[in-house]
Amino acid sequence: MNVRIWGTRGSLPTPGSATERYGGNTSCVEVNSEGGTLIVLDGGTGVHGLGRHLLARGKGAVHGHLLVGHTHWDHIQGLPFFAPFYVPGNRWTLYGPRAAARPLRETLARQMDGQSFPIPLERLAAELHCRDIEEGDHRVGDVEVTAQSLNHSSPALGYRLRADGRTVVYACDHEPSPDWTPGCPPEALPPADRRHAEFLAGADLVIHDAQYTAAELGGKRGWGHSSTDYVVELCRLAGVRRLALTHHDPQRRDDDLDGIVAALNETLSRQGEELEVFGAAEGQVLDLPI
Numbered sequence: 001m002n003v004r005i006w007g008t009r010g011s012l013p014t015p016g017s018a019t020e021r022y023g024g025n026t027s028c029v030e031v032n033s034e035g036g037t038l039i040v041l042d043g044g045t046g047v048h049g050l051g052r053h054l055l056a057r058g059k060g061a062v063h064g065h066l067l068v069g070h071t072h073w074d075h076i077q078g079l080p081f082f083a084p085f086y087v088p089g090n091r092w093t094l095y096g097p098r099a100a101a102r103p104l105r106e107t108l109a110r111q112m113d114g115q116s117f118p119i120p121l122e123r124l125a126a127e128l129h130c131r132d133i134e135e136g137d138h139r140v141g142d143v144e145v146t147a148q149s150l151n152h153s154s155p156a157l158g159y160r161l162r163a164d165g166r167t168v169v170y171a172c173d174h175e176p177s178p179d180w181t182p183g184c185p186p187e188a189l190p191p192a193d194r195r196h197a198e199f200l201a202g203a204d205l206v207i208h209d210a211q212y213t214a215a216e217l218g219g220k221r222g223w224g225h226s227s228t229d230y231v232v233e234l235c236r237l238a239g240v241r242r243l244a245l246t247h248h249d250p251q252r253r254d255d256d257l258d259g260i261v262a263a264l265n266e267t268l269s270r271q272g273e274e275l276e277v278f279g280a281a282e283g284q285v286l287d288l289p290i
């Protein structure tokens with residue numbers, strides 16, 4: 001599998017000089033299997049650049065699968081601007097959580113209802129299929145996908161992808177369970193957090209919501225997001241090889257993120273841990289270690 005990051009920002013697009021290295025576009029990740037399956041994780045504003053990239057390749061019709069974790073705006077706002085949807089002959093299957101308040105197709109149609117966007121969903125030239133899915137295993141091309149619920153204010157799914165002998169997990173947005181406390185020993189991990197750690201277990205790469213620092217999470221319980229220390233701790237317990245922190249807070253500047261990542265890696269290396277942590281950056285291509 002080959003992974004490319006197109007959008008890393010949480011909540012709100014944040015262009016500008018303070019975010020130009022990690023990126024200002026909201027959530028979007030491209031995954032390609034060696035067998036030719038194209039999977040897009042989330043359709044935040046980053047999907048605009050991906051769409052242009054796919055058409056510029058000039059390889060003919062584009063068929064792909066788009067897995068939406070949940071339908072908060074920062075995960076679907078780019079979809080009306082996804083150029084492959086406007087090309088006849090293209091075929092896309094879109095997936096979203098069945099537990100959402102309304103079917104995925106209806107949610108996507110609402111953000112293109114004339115009030116918010118001029119072209120309605122049904123006028124798109126590509127063939128679009130929407131599927132509302134539940135927790136469990138799903139076959140997407142030659143990729144095995146396991147969906148698992150996340151702890152968020154809206155029904156949300158994380159996706160565990162397996163293909164080519166590699167495993168990638170994408171989990172945005174997710175908050176520690178109310179019972180979790182910073183620094184809690186592994187044996188005292190609340191069941192919901194243990195279940196989440198098992199979802200991440202042994203992954204070559206985890207791309208995870210880490211909107212807050214440990215200090216920030218205290219005042220933002222109930223907002224639906226993880227803190228960096230929580231994600232690192234779970235990935236360490238789960239034997240993950242590489243962790244890409246993403247869904248960066250709109251107020252997080254590039255320099256702040258550099259400092260956060262450096263401090264986390266310093267602690268991990270002092271502890272003799274092999275987990276590698278980095279901040280997901282727009283345009284980044286991620287190799288999966290053998």
Ligand SMILES: [Zn+2]
Binds near residue numbers: 010072074075172173
């Ligand atoms: Zn979000």
Ligand SMILES: [Zn+2]
Binds near residue numbers: 070
């Ligand atoms: Zn959300």
